[in-house]
Amino acid sequence: MSLKIAVIYYSATGTVHELAKEIAAGAESEGAEVRFRRVKELAPAEAIASNEGWQKHVDEVHPNVEEAVIDDLDWADGFALGSPTRFGLPTAQLKQFIDQTGPLWGAGKLAGKGATVFTSASTPHGGHESTALAISNVLYHWGAVIIPPGYATPEGYAAGSPYGTSALTGPLSDVVSAAAKAQGVRLAQITKKLVA
Ligand SMILES: Cc1cc2nc3c(=O)[nH]c(=O)nc-3n(C[C@H](O)[C@H](O)[C@H](O)COP(=O)(O)O)c2cc1C
Structure with missing residues (x-):
């Protein structure tokens, strides 16, 4: 039975989407079956249309990525959750997805999974760590086994994002791209041990 990893994220203008792709590629390189999913967009059409990059992402990327459902978390042995920062917190879109996990959490189905x-x-000190930690708060409540990048790989050490790989808005630098891939590798490797 192959290892099952879900990569679930929200992205408005594509940066977190690119990180998610690297994490998925890392997990796949370890032989994992990956569900690559975006959470539902909740913003009104006029808000999306007011930002060219956001509209482009919706038009060009959304049709090619399946929408996440709660079953993806149930299915997965381990998962990665990603969101841009919104004033130091994750987006409402990711939070709305998280807020639907009550029944799964109540049944103890999220406990013990790798996460x-x-x-x-958009700015170097604009809330990367507080957002990563805010998402992680949920993982404590679920009883998931948090697998942070730490400085545990050369790629993670070079990027210096121990709480979770983080990027500045726009195309990923080689360093961040490698760190995200290494995070996916590490998620898969440690989740494999949890499953065993
Ligand atoms: C409402 C709102 C709040 C934001 N708050 C912050 C912030 O506090 N600090 C920051 O550096 N960037 C902030 N940003 C910028 C995004 O987090 C940033 O552009 C991110 O890279 C977007 O990721 P995406 O391309 O995957 O959508 C904010 C953006 C929006 C729309």
Whole structure:
């Protein structure tokens, strides 16, 4: 039976989407079956249309990525959750998805799963760590086994995002891209041990 990893994220303008792709690629390189999913967009059409990059992402990327459902968390042995920062917190879109996990949590289905987080912000000190930690708060409540990048790999050490790989808005640098991939590898490797 192959290892099952879900990469679930929200992205408005594509940065977190790119991080998610690297994390998924890392998990797949360890032989995992990956469900790559975006959470539902909740913003009104006029808000999306007011930002060219956001509209482009909705038009060009959304049709190619399945929407996350709660069953994806039940299915997965381990998962990665990602969101851009919104004033130091994750987006309402990711939170809305999280807020639907009550029944799964109540049934104890999320306890013991491997879990890791990732994020993005437009400024170097604009809330990367607080957003990663805010998403991680949920993982404590679920009883998930948090698998942070730490400085546990050369790629993670170079990026220096121990709470979860984080990017500045825009195309990923080589360093961040490698760190996100290494985070996916590490998620898969440690989740494999949990499943065993
Ligand atoms: C409402 C709102 C609040 C934001 N708050 C912050 C913030 O506090 N600090 C920051 O650096 N960037 C902030 N940003 C910028 C995004 O987090 C950033 O552009 C991120 O890289 C977007 O990721 P995406 O391309 O995956 O959508 C904010 C953006 C929006 C729309």
